[in-house]
Amino acid sequence: MGIINRAIGNADVNQGGLDRVEEYFFNDEQVIQHFQFIRDQVILTNYGLYDVDRQGLTGKKTQVDFYPKHTIKMISFETAGHIDFDVEIKIGVECNCVVKGDKVIPNKPIEIEVGRAQAEEAKEIVRLVKYYYLFDKQ
Numbered sequence: 001m002g003i004i005n006r007a008i009g010n011a012d013v014n015q016g017g018l019d020r021v022e023e024y025f026f027n028d029e030q031v032i033q034h035f036q037f038i039r040d041q042v043i044l045t046n047y048g049l050y051d052v053d054r055q056g057l058t059g060k061k062t063q064v065d066f067y068p069k070h071t072i073k074m075i076s077f078e079t080a081g082h083i084d085f086d087v088e089i090k091i092g093v094e095c096n097c098v099v100k101g102d103k104v105i106p107n108k109p110i111e112i113e114v115g116r117a118q119a120e121e122a123k124e125i126v127r128l129v130k131y132y133y134l135f136d137k138q
Helices: 003-007 116-134
Strands: 031-036 040-045 048-055 061-068 072-078 086-093 098-100 103-105 110-115
Touching (some): 040 116, 048 116, 110 116
16 A cells, blocks of 8 residues: 555555564564554554554654553543544553653553544554453453
8 A cells, every 4th residue: 555545544454564573573473463554553463562653754763662462451542523633542551651851651551643534443453452462362
């Protein structure tokens, strides 16, 4: 799927694009499903969740955060409103401390924002996180 399709709100689901994280996988790590949004990715594996944030003008700078499945404790989903065009997913994790200035935010949730047109993909992320990480049905 091309950049134009992603820009108008279509996400790629399981369509390659793991090159930025595959080198960090364990030999027996398996991808459950991955979602490619305009610049960011969410990759669910049997070991946990990868949040891939492409940064900068060209997107060559990439931040990859990995959250082991035992640290994932809750998930919430916020639908888009009339003015707000983004769907928001928040995933609560243990030990995700973030330092902002002189403040430390313990257990900061993972925040994933996707366009309204990608709401179905966002719902699938919620369903899969619940199934594989919160209730460990694997």
